[in-house]
Amino acid sequence: MAEQNSVVDATDFPIKKTREEDEVEATTKAPDGISSVIPGWFSVTSPMWPGEAHSLKVEKVLFQGKSEYQNIMIFQSATYGKVFVLDGVIQATERDDCAYQEMIAHLPLCSIPNPKKVLVIGGGRGGVLREVARHSSVEQIDICEIDGMVVEVSKEFFPDLAVGYEDPRAVPEGTYDAVIVDSSDPIGPSKELFEKPLFESVAMALRPGGVFCTQAESIWVHMHIIEDIISNFRQIFQGSVNYAWTTVPTYPSGVIGFMLCSTGGPAVDFRSPVRSIEDDDDNQKEALKFYNKEIHSAAFCLPSFAKKVIMH
Amino acid sequence: MAEQNSVVDATDFPIKKTREEDEVEATTKAPDGISSVIPGWFSVTSPMWPGEAHSLKVEKVLFQGKSEYQNIMIFQSATYGKVFVLDGVIQATERDDCAYQEMIAHLPLCSIPNPKKVLVIGGGRGGVLREVARHSSVEQIDICEIDGMVVEVSKEFFPDLAVGYEDPRAVPEGTYDAVIVDSSDPIGPSKELFEKPLFESVAMALRPGGVFCTQAESIWVHMHIIEDIISNFRQIFQGSVNYAWTTVPTYPSGVIGFMLCSTGGPAVDFRSPVRSIEDDDDNQKEALKFYNKEIHSAAFCLPSFAKKVIMH
Numbered sequence: 254m255a256e257q258n259s260v261v262d263a264t265d266f267p268i269k270k271t272r273e274e275d276e277v278e279a280t281t282k283a284p285d286g287i288s289s290v291i292p293g294w295f296s297v298t299s300p301m302w303p304g305e306a307h308s309l310k311v312e313k314v315l316f317q318g319k320s321e322y323q324n325i326m327i328f329q330s331a332t333y334g335k336v337f338v339l340d341g342v343i344q345a346t347e348r349d350d351c352a353y354q355e356m357i358a359h360l361p362l363c364s365i366p367n368p369k370k371v372l373v374i375g376g377g378r379g380g381v382l383r384e385v386a387r388h389s390s391v392e393q394i395d396i397c398e399i400d401g402m403v404v405e406v407s408k409e410f411f412p413d414l415a416v417g418y419e420d421p422r423a424v425p426e427g428t429y430d431a432v433i434v435d436s437s438d439p440i441g442p443s444k445e446l447f448e449k450p451l452f453e454s455v456a457m458a459l460r461p462g463g464v465f466c467t468q469a470e471s472i473w474v475h476m477h478i479i480e481d482i483i484s485n486f487r488q489i490f491q492g493s494v495n496y497a498w499t500t501v502p503t504y505p506s507g508v509i510g511f512m513l514c515s516t517g518g519p520a521v522d523f524r525s526p527v528r529s530i531e532d533d534d535d536n537q538k539e540a541l542k543f544y545n546k547e548i549h550s551a552a553f554c555l556p557s558f559a560k561k562v563i564m565h
Numbered sequence: 566m567a568e569q570n571s572v573v574d575a576t577d578f579p580i581k582k583t584r585e586e587d588e589v590e591a592t593t594k595a596p597d598g599i600s601s602v603i604p605g606w607f608s609v610t611s612p613m614w615p616g617e618a619h620s621l622k623v624e625k626v627l628f629q630g631k632s633e634y635q636n637i638m639i640f641q642s643a644t645y646g647k648v649f650v651l652d653g654v655i656q657a658t659e660r661d662d663c664a665y666q667e668m669i670a671h672l673p674l675c676s677i678p679n680p681k682k683v684l685v686i687g688g689g690r691g692g693v694l695r696e697v698a699r700h701s702s703v704e705q706i707d708i709c710e711i712d713g714m715v716v717e718v719s720k721e722f723f724p725d726l727a728v729g730y731e732d733p734r735a736v737p738e739g740t741y742d743a744v745i746v747d748s749s750d751p752i753g754p755s756k757e758l759f760e761k762p763l764f765e766s767v768a769m770a771l772r773p774g775g776v777f778c779t780q781a782e783s784i785w786v787h788m789h790i791i792e793d794i795i796s797n798f799r800q801i802f803q804g805s806v807n808y809a810w811t812t813v814p815t816y817p818s819g820v821i822g823f824m825l826c827s828t829g830g831p832a833v834d835f836r837s838p839v840r841s842i843e844d845d846d847d848n849q850k851e852a853l854k855f856y857n858k859e860i861h862s863a864a865f866c867l868p869s870f871a872k873k874v875i876m877h
Contacts, residue, residue, distance in 0.1 A: 257693045266870070294618065296618075296620070302644075302645055303622075303643065304622040304642060304643030304644030304645065305620075305621055305644060305645070305814075306606065306607070306608075306617070306618075306619070306622075307618070307619055307620075308617065308618040308619075308620065309616060309617055310615075310616040310617070310618075310620075312614075325788050330616060331615065331616030332614075332615055332616030333616065333617070340576075348785075349785065351870075352868065354621070365711070368696040383858075422835010452808065471816045473660075473661065475811070481618075495843065500785070500810075500812060500818075500819060500820050501819075501867075502617075502785045502786075502817075502818035502819050502820070505814075506812075506814035506819060507812060507813075507816075507818060508812050508814070508819060513799040528597060540869070541869050542868070542869055542870045543868040543869055543870065544868075544869065545868070545869050545872065546775060547867070548866050548867070548868055548869075550863075550866070551862075551863035551864075552863075552865035554859040554862070554863035555859075555860070555861050556664065556812075556855040556856075556857070556860055557852070557853050557854055557855055557857050557860075558855060560857065561864060
């Protein structure tokens with residue numbers, strides 16, 4: 254086990270660093286990051302969800318910068334706490350981020366008996382890392398975030414999230430019990446995180462019966478993306494392939510989904526968690542805000558319109 | 566059974582018609598109904614959810630009017646179909662309304678064996694009526710909407726919703742197997758629909774073991790309102806008192822909740838539906854888009870932060 258926390262350089266993992274400038278352009282906001290459409294408000298619009306916008310009232314812009322990969326902004330909102338923005342799209346707010354971070358970590362990790370080695374891809378904000386670290390069985394956590402500025406800015410402005418980086422179990426390389434992809438939308442620097450080569454690498458990196466969880470968009474707005482992902486995953490993952498979802502008010506349409514897959518080997522029934530993180534979590538400073546055993550199973554229950562596409 | 570469809574006049578039911586002009590004023594938009602903050606977009610803001618706004622792109626305004634009770638607007642949106650607006654707040658869109666209408670009707674009605682007499686309070690758009698009418702055991706549906714203009718406008722612009730009015734089982738008065746309150750937020754004309762006298766009347770109108778379902782706001786933004794409602798309901802309803810929720814992208818925070826209560830008498834376990842509407846629904850023109858047996862039970866599973874308040 255390493256003495257120090259470390260962030261794996263992207264070159265350790267097959268993420269192409271090339272990017273399509275024109276695609277990024279479409280979601281890049283004015284330099285001040287604040288929407289010109291509602292003065293004093295930050296508005297999220299994107300070709301990914303045409304015709305709708307979600308806006309938060311801005312109290313103060315805390316940080317603005319341009320990394321090698323994307324525009325980064327942090328602002329203090331009137332009613333959602335601090336807000337983390339990449340290329341004009343809200344990634345996290347202090348008020349509702351618990352739903353995303355807890356679900357993307359505990360849905361896969363509570364579905365297997367004894368997770369020891371976990372890889373997080375993306376997740377530069379550190380929140381997923383923090384949630385993974387709640388599992389006392391975990392001995393090693395590797396994190397692979399291409400954008401160093403995301404990590405630095407998170408440590409400064411979201412210490413509650415970035416506390417994950419202080420966990421000494423974060424060391425590089427291995428074959429994994431679980432891999433989690435915590436990405437933004439599939440335009441801009443996260444494009445490769447939605448493509449087949451990455452998922453094939455993930456499947457190879459997992460042990461037999463290992464589990465994979467990735468952000469998988471909204472059933473209300475991105476059914477075609479979800480359909481494509483599922484058809485890819487059915488070819489790549491020899492175990493089970495499932496879709497789950499949760500509510501996150503500041504994401505487009507107010508919900509976000511996850512794909513939960515397992516490799517060939519011991520079967521994994523994601524709908525019935527084999528362990529309770531609540532029991533595991535006695536020595537944690539802060540209790541879980543969102544995740545519990547009931548909400549875990551409920552997350553796999555789909556509205557009829559989504560079931561028809563996803564379970565055909 | 567009446568020959569004709571009828572809409573019960575509010576005087577048949579103890580809804581006070583007085584209103585607080587100043588409270589309504591706070592949510593009333595400019596006369597053209599379109600927000601001035603995003604030209605060409607309709608924005609929902611309210612003192613009920615400060616600091617956030619949800620906006621839809623407008624293609625064309627189809628109707629604008631002022632009834633005795635509220636401002637009514639219908640517009641064609643770019644990506645959510647037709648949108649129904651009362652006092653500046655989105656009530657329904659063609660794209661996501663199925664989630665609300667199906668859940669508010671089938672959560673209570675699938676929880677009892679043989680619903681015959683059902684009362685709908687509010688629900689002028691007719692969508693709840695349509696969903697109630699799917700239950701073949703139902704012999705009588707009473708609807709009590711104060712605002713006749715809501716009914717007329719719905720019939721003209723939302724024929725798919727208002728089809729409920731054509732059902733010959735819609736006749737007035739009685740003691741009920743189920744009462745459903747389909748209301749807007751507790752400011753303006755719907756204020757009384759969140760107050761104790763109405764709920765006491767409802768409890769009296771129900772048969773022993775009868776069920777009640779009412780719109781009950783969002784766990785993300787209105788926890789205090791929910792807490793008050795629950796404490797009232799625990800005094801009023803002698804059976805069980807439960808909270809359930811669903812996703813509706815165009816409502817603030819993207820979710821909406823329901824209170825499900827039963828009167829003293831045969832116990833009702835709302836989490837385990839006793840009947841499947843799918844079986845009942847063979848002779849319906851259009852299949853359910855959202856509701857199914859799994860999503861029924863899942864709706865009662867709450868995030869930890871909500872569970873702590875609601876189940877204490």
